[in-house]
Amino acid sequence: MRVNGKPFRTIWLSPDPLIVQIIDQRHLPHEFIVEDLVTVDDFARAIKEMHVRGAGLIGATAGYAMYAATLAAPEDGSQSYLDQAAKTLLATRPTAKNLAWAIDRQQRAIAHETSLAAKRARALAVASEIADEDAEFCRRIGEHGLSIIQQISEAKGGRPVNVLTHCNAGWLAFVDYGSATAPIYAAQRAGIPVHVWVDETRPWLQGSRLTAWELGQEGVPHTLIPDNTGGHLMQHGMVDLVIVGTDRTTRTGDVANKIGTYLKALAAHDNQVPFYVALPSSTFDWQIRDGVREIPIEERSDTEIKFVSGQAKSGNIETVLIAPESTSGANYGFDVTPARLITGLITERGITPAHEADILALYPENR
Amino acid sequence: MRVNGKPFRTIWLSPDPLIVQIIDQRHLPHEFIVEDLVTVDDFARAIKEMHVRGAGLIGATAGYAMYAATLAAPEDGSQSYLDQAAKTLLATRPTAKNLAWAIDRQQRAIAHETSLAAKRARALAVASEIADEDAEFCRRIGEHGLSIIQQISEAKGGRPVNVLTHCNAGWLAFVDYGSATAPIYAAQRAGIPVHVWVDETRPWLQGSRLTAWELGQEGVPHTLIPDNTGGHLMQHGMVDLVIVGTDRTTRTGDVANKIGTYLKALAAHDNQVPFYVALPSSTFDWQIRDGVREIPIEERSDTEIKFVSGQAKSGNIETVLIAPESTSGANYGFDVTPARLITGLITERGITPAHEADILALYPENR
Numbered sequence: 258m259r260v261n262g263k264p265f266r267t268i269w270l271s272p273d274p275l276i277v278q279i280i281d282q283r284h285l286p287h288e289f290i291v292e293d294l295v296t297v298d299d300f301a302r303a304i305k306e307m308h309v310r311g312a313g314l315i316g317a318t319a320g321y322a323m324y325a326a327t328l329a330a331p332e333d334g335s336q337s338y339l340d341q342a343a344k345t346l347l348a349t350r351p352t353a354k355n356l357a358w359a360i361d362r363q364q365r366a367i368a369h370e371t372s373l374a375a376k377r378a379r380a381l382a383v384a385s386e387i388a389d390e391d392a393e394f395c396r397r398i399g400e401h402g403l404s405i406i407q408q409i410s411e412a413k414g415g416r417p418v419n420v421l422t423h424c425n426a427g428w429l430a431f432v433d434y435g436s437a438t439a440p441i442y443a444a445q446r447a448g449i450p451v452h453v454w455v456d457e458t459r460p461w462l463q464g465s466r467l468t469a470w471e472l473g474q475e476g477v478p479h480t481l482i483p484d485n486t487g488g489h490l491m492q493h494g495m496v497d498l499v500i501v502g503t504d505r506t507t508r509t510g511d512v513a514n515k516i517g518t519y520l521k522a523l524a525a526h527d528n529q530v531p532f533y534v535a536l537p538s539s540t541f542d543w544q545i546r547d548g549v550r551e552i553p554i555e556e557r558s559d560t561e562i563k564f565v566s567g568q569a570k571s572g573n574i575e576t577v578l579i580a581p582e583s584t585s586g587a588n589y590g591f592d593v594t595p596a597r598l599i600t601g602l603i604t605e606r607g608i609t610p611a612h613e614a615d616i617l618a619l620y621p622e623n624r
Numbered sequence: 625m626r627v628n629g630k631p632f633r634t635i636w637l638s639p640d641p642l643i644v645q646i647i648d649q650r651h652l653p654h655e656f657i658v659e660d661l662v663t664v665d666d667f668a669r670a671i672k673e674m675h676v677r678g679a680g681l682i683g684a685t686a687g688y689a690m691y692a693a694t695l696a697a698p699e700d701g702s703q704s705y706l707d708q709a710a711k712t713l714l715a716t717r718p719t720a721k722n723l724a725w726a727i728d729r730q731q732r733a734i735a736h737e738t739s740l741a742a743k744r745a746r747a748l749a750v751a752s753e754i755a756d757e758d759a760e761f762c763r764r765i766g767e768h769g770l771s772i773i774q775q776i777s778e779a780k781g782g783r784p785v786n787v788l789t790h791c792n793a794g795w796l797a798f799v800d801y802g803s804a805t806a807p808i809y810a811a812q813r814a815g816i817p818v819h820v821w822v823d824e825t826r827p828w829l830q831g832s833r834l835t836a837w838e839l840g841q842e843g844v845p846h847t848l849i850p851d852n853t854g855g856h857l858m859q860h861g862m863v864d865l866v867i868v869g870t871d872r873t874t875r876t877g878d879v880a881n882k883i884g885t886y887l888k889a890l891a892a893h894d895n896q897v898p899f900y901v902a903l904p905s906s907t908f909d910w911q912i913r914d915g916v917r918e919i920p921i922e923e924r925s926d927t928e929i930k931f932v933s934g935q936a937k938s939g940n941i942e943t944v945l946i947a948p949e950s951t952s953g954a955n956y957g958f959d960v961t962p963a964r965l966i967t968g969l970i971t972e973r974g975i976t977p978a979h980e981a982d983i984l985a986l987y988p989e990n991r
Contacts, residue, residue, distance in 0.1 A: 286948040454954075457929065457947070459826055459850040465930075465947035473948050481929055481953035483826040485851050485884025489959035492886070492916055517852025519859070523890040549859055562824065562848055563832075565932045567944030575942050577934030580824070580832035581653040581840050586848035587821075592856035 258428040258435075258442070259474050260289060266432050267314050268321060268388060274381070275328060277321045281308045282429060286470035287568045294318075297326050297342045304356070305349040307461065311430020312504050312540050313391040316355030320387035322346050323363035324380040327373070335373050339364065351553045352513055352591045354505035354542045359387055388432045394537035394605035395434035402440025402500065402535060402603045403447060409497050410449045417450040417478070419497045421487055424456065424515035425463035426502025426535065427471045436535035437500040438471070440603065445477050453479040454490060458515060460561040460588060484517050488524040498531040500603070506534070506541050508623065510596030510611025511548025516589050522598040534594075534611070535603040543623045546613075548593040559586030625795040625802075625809070626841050627656060633799050634681050635688060635755060641748070642695060644688045648675045649796060653837035654935045661685075664693050664709045671723070672716040674828065678797020679871050679907050680758040683722030687754035689713050690730035691747040694740070702740050706731065718920045719880055719958045721872035721909045726754055755799045761904035761972035762801035769807025769867065769902060769970045770814060776864050777816045784817040784845070786864045788854055791823070791882035792830035793869025793902065794838045803902035804867040805838070807970065812844050820846040821857060825882060827928040827955060851884050855891040865898040867970070873901070873908050875990065877963030877978025878915025883956050889965040901961075901978070902970040910990045913980075915960040926953030 258265065271278045271293065281292040283306070292308060294300050300322030303309050309318050326342035327335070343360045350356055366383045370376045409418045424430075426437035434442060444451045453472055458464035465481055472479040482490070490496050499521055505513040512518070512534050525532035545551040563586055569575040580586070599611035609615045617624050625632065638645045638660065648659040650673070659675060661667050667689035670676050676685050693709035694702070710727050717723055733750045737743045776785045791797075793804035801809060811818045820839055825831035832848050839846040849857070857863050866888055872880040879885070879901050892899035912918040930953055936942040947953070963978035976982045984991050 287945075455951075457826065459824065459852060462946055465951070469951040470948050473950055479951070481926070481947055481951050483851070483883065483929060483955070485826060485882075485887065485959075486954065486956055488886040488890070489883060489921070489956050492960070515852075516850065516856060519855040520852065520887040520891055523855070523894055524887055527890055554856070559848070562850060565934060565944065565946060567932060567946040569936075569942050569944050575936050575944050577932065577936050577942050577944055578654075579829055579932060579934040580848055581837045583840055584822075584832070584836040584846070584848050587853065588850070589853055589856050592852075593859070 258433060258471060266392065267309065267429055268317050268432060277325065279303060279309050279318065280429070282310065282467060283308055285466050287574060295325065296329060297322055297345060300325060301345050301349050304346070311425060312353060312355045312502060313395065313431030313436070313537060314429070315350060315353045316359040316539055317388045317391050317432050319346050319356050319359040320363055320384040323360060323367070324384040327367065327377040327380040330373060332373055335376065339367065350555060352504050352555045355539050358539045362387065391431050391537060392433035395431050395436055395439045397605040398436055398535050398537065398603050399434055399439030399443035401608050402533070403443040405498065405533065406440055406444040406449060406451065413497070415450065417452045418444070419452050419454060419495060421454040421490065421496045421499045421521065422456065422468065423464070423501050423518050423521055424458045425467040427468050429467045429471055430502060436502045436537065439535065440500060441477060442475060445475065451477065453477060454487065454496060455479050455481050456484045456487065456517070457481060458517070459484055463515065487521050491524050491528040491530050496530050498533060499525050500533045500535055503534050503536045503540055504591060505552050506536055506602070507545045507548045507551070508541065508543050508616060509546045509613045510599060510602065510616060512594045512599060513548060513552045513591045514594065516592050519592040519594045522594040526598050531600040532598060533601050533603055534599055537605050538620060541620070549595065552593055555590035557588040557590055559588050561588055562586035625800060625838060633759065634676065634796055635684050635799060644692065646670060646676050646685065647796070649677065649834060650675055652833050654941060662692065663696060664689055664712060667692060668712050668716050671713070678792060679720060679722045679869060680762065680798030680803070680904060682717060682720045683726040683906055684755045684758050684799050686713050686723050686726040687730055687751040690727060690734070691751040694734065694744040694747040697740060699740055702743065706734065717922060719871050719922045722906050725906045729754065758798050758904060759800035762798050762803055762806045764972040765803055765902050765904065765970050766801055766806030766810035768974050769900070770810040772865065772900065773807055773811040773816055773818065780864070782817065784819045785811070786819050786821060786862055788821040788857065788863045788866045788888065789823065789835065790831070790868050790885050790888055791825045792834040794835050796834045796838055797869060803869045803904065806902065807867060808844060809842060812842065818844065820844060821854065821863060822846050822848050823851045823854065823884070824848055825884070826851055830882065854888050858891050858895040858897050863897050865900060866892050867900045867902055870901050870903045870907055871958060872919050873903055873969070874912045874915045874918070875908065875910050875983060876913045876980045877966060877969065877983060879961045879966060880915060880919045880958045881961065883959050886959040886961045889961040893965045898967040899965060900968050900970055901966055904972050905987060908987070916962065919960055922957035924955040924957055926955050928955055929953035
């Protein structure tokens with residue numbers, strides 16, 4: 258998608274094939290900084306400290322990280338080096354399913370090659386494949402989701418369709434297009450008037466920092482709201498549908514997504530507002546059935562709650578304390594929305610109810 | 625309650641009876657600043673710009689503001705001066721019921737006096753009465769609410785009772801004790817172990833700035849959480865009850881409170897967690913029955929969403945921009961929680977279901 262009118266992806270191989278480049282998202286919306294990643298530690302830090310974040314992009318970054326691991330692996334003992342790299346990467350973000358999925362895909366592919374040179378070539382090919390596939394799947398999610406927006410638009414006689422989204426499941430969370438935003442961008446391109454309510458998404462503020470920024474860059478009308486606001490808007494008929502992303506989805510349709518998603522799902526349910534989750538199939542965890550009990554929920558430092566960074570009047574980025582210094586906070590990264598609150602899942606293969614039988618009808622290979 | 629071990633109220637007459645003093649809450653938790661209020665404009669600004677806020681304290685401040693109006697009123701035409709003052713004050717915060725209630729109580733009292741001197745004396749007496757009554761009603765709310773916490777504590781075999789609260793309905797929102805916090809302080813004093821989950825309460829951060837601070841000053845164990853977190857905690861049995869305040873409550877038990885309260889009520893309902901609203905009867909609006917349709921919801925500037933103030937490393941208070949400069953926000957101050965989601969109302973006269981007949985059984989004078 259566009260940054261100052263120029264098309265970008267969130268991750269790409271630099272002209273020097275030893276270097277992978279990303280947008281360091283910690284600096285948005287104030288600064289657009291491209292970062293070079295070379296070592297496995299560079300990649301692990303970029304994932305853990307959220308230079309990159311979001312389901313698809315974590316997967317794509319892990320894919321390139323395994324390629325970087327093959328570059329650094331010694332001729333002797335390359336397998337144990339790669340295993341260690343996989344372990345380091347896996348430990349960075351416990352909730353994200355795409356992380357394990359991408360690492361596993363790389364490891365199985367690399368295992369087929371015998372020489373280290375062949376492993377390197379194969380790992381690069383697979384990393385590119387993961388990234389291209391992520392972009393292509395998100396494009397298709399956009400096509401499928403477009404039909405939902407189109408229908409609402411017709412029912413409203415062409416008045417703008419108000420979509421609420423939480424966190425950033427935009428192109429910045431994937432390689433391109435995004436999951437939750439893909440139908441919005443598709444609608445915009447199809448000339449259907451849309452307006453997006455952007456949850457600011459505390460504590461990390463993915464909504465105000467990233468979603469508002471990328472919608473602005475694409476010219477999509479949007480309004481920033483505190484996370485507390487969605488219920489009120491829904492009570493007053495100001496939201497036509499909710500679309501969010503997910504970091505891990507059970508085979509039964511329970512959805513782990515950014516903390517606070519469950520609250521929006523409850524409000525949507527209470528006000529008969531359709532609540533959709535958009536995801537490429539790499540986000541499914543086919544092994545588990547009960548999201549609330551089985552999905553591990555990442556806990557992060559309370560400094561993300563007690564301190565906020567932003568642009569001071571001087572133009573410099575400053576970090577300010579917004580709570581008593583002695584107060585402690587609890588920072589759970591995700592919550593789980595039970596399938597019963599979800600109208601449908603928008604996948605690259607189409608839209609399905611959040612029920613095991615329907616999901617498996619779309620993905621019969623996981624029966 | 626205590627500030628650095630010394631008892632304080634939130635508003636008081638200074639030794640000079642022409643000056644009323646308040647804690648300027650905009651500077652908490654970083655600085656404890658006492659502000660002098662003299663003119664009606666001082667009072668109106670203090671309410672509108674949230675030097676003081678919270679149901680009871682807005683009422684008490686309006687009470688003293690009307691006293692200040694009698695001091696400034698000319699001998700000739702004092703009535704029209706007082707009417708104009710009332711109008712100015714009423715316009716400051718549209719949702720808060722206690723504002724209209726206190727102004728009305730003062731105007732009716734002052735009207736009985738003929739000389740301006742008598743009006744002044746009467747207005748001061750009524751202002752003190754409103755403040756004392758607010759403190760006393762909150763103390764009683766604490767006594768009634770204590771029984772709920774006691775019961776849960778017994779059922780848990782004395783393990784800490786986890787209370788979740790949203791916004792600040794603490795002593796800083798009233799004259800003393802608070803509404804939602806009064807049962808917590810009463811439990812603490814009775815030796816019942818309690819722990820409070822404090823919603824940070826975006827955008828103004830009443831939770832992190834005020835509730836965390838006052839609980840800390842009183843030595844009550846607490847943990848600060850983003851507003852997004854409560855649903856996850858309730859799904860995992862980590863919340864025993866929710867207690868919040870209210871800015872206006874219909875005769876049928878619908879409750880307007882800080883934006884986001886409705887989302888917590890939905891989560892409590894979905895997880896069978898008791899959800900209580902604590903209020904002195906001055907917060908009831910006996911004229912209306914349908915909260916969602918009839919309670920006016922204040923909209924504030926989006927600068928409260930786009931900018932955050934806090935203490936920089938230098939120790940200075942800095943304001944930082946946390947969203948794209950060109951993005952607009954919507955800042956609704958309150959939402960309405962329908963009575964059907966409320967377990968009970970804790971009033972100065974006792975606990976009642978949020979149903980018209982039960983409420984009126986407790987307040988028969990409003991039948």
